[in-house]
Amino acid sequence: MTIRTLIEDFANKLSSLMEGQALDRARLAVESALGVGGRRRGRPPKNATAGAAVAVLGRKKRKKGPKQLCPIPGCKNPAAPVFGMVCAKHKGVPKAQIKKYREARRAKKLKTKK
Numbered sequence: 001m002t003i004r005t006l007i008e009d010f011a012n013k014l015s016s017l018m019e020g021q022a023l024d025r026a027r028l029a030v031e032s033a034l035g036v037g038g039r040r041r042g043r044p045p046k047n048a049t050a051g052a053a054v055a056v057l058g059r060k061k062r063k064k065g066p067k068q069l070c071p072i073p074g075c076k077n078p079a080a081p082v083f084g085m086v087c088a089k090h091k092g093v094p095k096a097q098i099k100k101y102r103e104a105r106r107a108k109k110l111k112t113k114k
């Protein structure tokens, strides 16, 4: 065995060792990012992950602000922009009528606020 083969052997072992360590480190990084391994900055990892997921989901759902309800009195259905901000049930209601309902609702809201 020459010194060269010895060095090559050593280099091979070292590189495989470092590969293994890199893999371990990558796994640890992923685990800590997911909140699986260990605590991060004193926060409970489970809650942090759930909170982040909720924040992401909430942001996705509430991109256009809080959910609006159909302005028709007594209707509790959510309004959809595709129907002109009324619910699916009242999409046939004339716009002028909806405008009146909307104004009435706004006036009521302002009154209850003050």
Ligand SMILES: [Zn+2]
Pocket: 070, 071, 072, 075, 076, 077, 086, 087, 088, 089, 090
């Ligand atoms: Zn409605």
